[in-house]
Structure formats: structure tokens, C-alpha cells
Amino acid sequence: AQTVTQSQPEMSVQEAETVTLSCTYDTSESDYYLFWYKQPPSRQMILVIRQEAYKQQNATENRFSVNFQKAAKSFSLKISDSQLGDAAMYFCAYLGLNAGNNRKLIWGLGTSLAVNP
């Protein structure tokens, strides 16, 4: 079965600095997507970035970028120039594409990120 592990329950970063959140996953599938979602105190889950496994190029969305290492099954999120509004819970999620009708998102337990002014 697929699993997603976020080994850092809590992280903190100074405003304007860079922080990297770790995510590893376990799968035997070849086709899949990986996601980072942000959950601020408002509780809403917001998609931050998505990576298709078949793409070698790391996804980037403004200050957010990923380091996707397929062989190592690692998918870390880098937040550059951290802002106070980045403080949130960050979830890594995996979606295998080989499961047909049983396809489902597998989520990590999250990393709580604090941004210090």
C-alpha cells in the first residue's frame, strides 16, 4: 500500500528566509501525482503545488518550488522569502494513477509551519 511520510511535525522560519519541508512516499506505481496543500487557521485546504511523476522538471509556483527525487521517492517543498501568511499546516499528498476506480489521495500527517517576524 502507498504511504506518505512527513517527518517534521513542526518547523519554524524567520520572515524572508527560506524553509524546506520534507515528504517521502512509498509506492510501486510508475504513474502518479504529488501535491502540497496548505491549511491555514481558516481550515481551508489550498493547493500549493502539483508535480506529475513523469515530468523530470521540478514544479514551481512563485515562491514555492519542489525538489522531486523520483528514485529516492522524495518530494520536498521549498518556500522562499517566507511571509507571515505562509504560517499554516502543510500536507503532502500522493495520487496513484494505476488504481482505476479505487484511485484515492493518500495524505501525510502534516507539518505545522510557524513564521517568525
Next chain:
Amino acid sequence: DSGVTQTPKHLITATGQRVTLRCSPRSGDLSVYWYQQSLDQGLQFLIQYYNGEERAKGNILERFSAQQFPDLHSELNLSSLELGDSALYFCASSVGYSQNTEAFFGQGTRLTVV
């Protein structure tokens, strides 16, 4: 604002009772997903409906059921509630048939079973 509306925001009920959670997807989205978020198990996918029909099933208990109506809103019914059912229940919606299209989440319903 994601455009996904969930009601109620908070719900407190006793063990053994039954509750219904409601979700209105974003305009134009045909898929609705239900998730349960608890502290010890993280976010768990429960079930997906697409255009009124069940599309995918996750870790949904037999005491739980869901449906999607012709106007595309969805309801999650939880019955014979237990203390362990206390959690945040999220609804998400997406345009596509598959979960790899971007899903937009509501703000959740916090269910407390006492």
C-alpha cells in the same frame, strides 16, 4: 473563498445519533469528495461522487453514507455516532472525473460527538 460551501460549520451531538453534513460544490464542478481529518490519522478520503454517481470509495465506514443530488450538492450521513467519529469533515469539488484535477476544499464541518 474556494466557492465550496459546507454546512453546518460546527456540530455537537451525542453518541448513537445521526447527522447530515451538506456540501455545495463550486459552480460547474461535477465531482464532490468527502474527507475526514482527525488528529491521529490525518486526512482520510471517504468517498467521491461524479455527476450524481459514486466514483471512488475510500475508508468509509458502513455507518456512513453519501449521495449527490441532481443539483450536484452532496450530503454525508453519519449514523450510530461514536466518540471516535469526532473530526473535521471536508468536502472538496473539482471539474474533472479524476482526483488528479485540482480540487477546491470547503472550510469543513467540525463534528464533536459527546
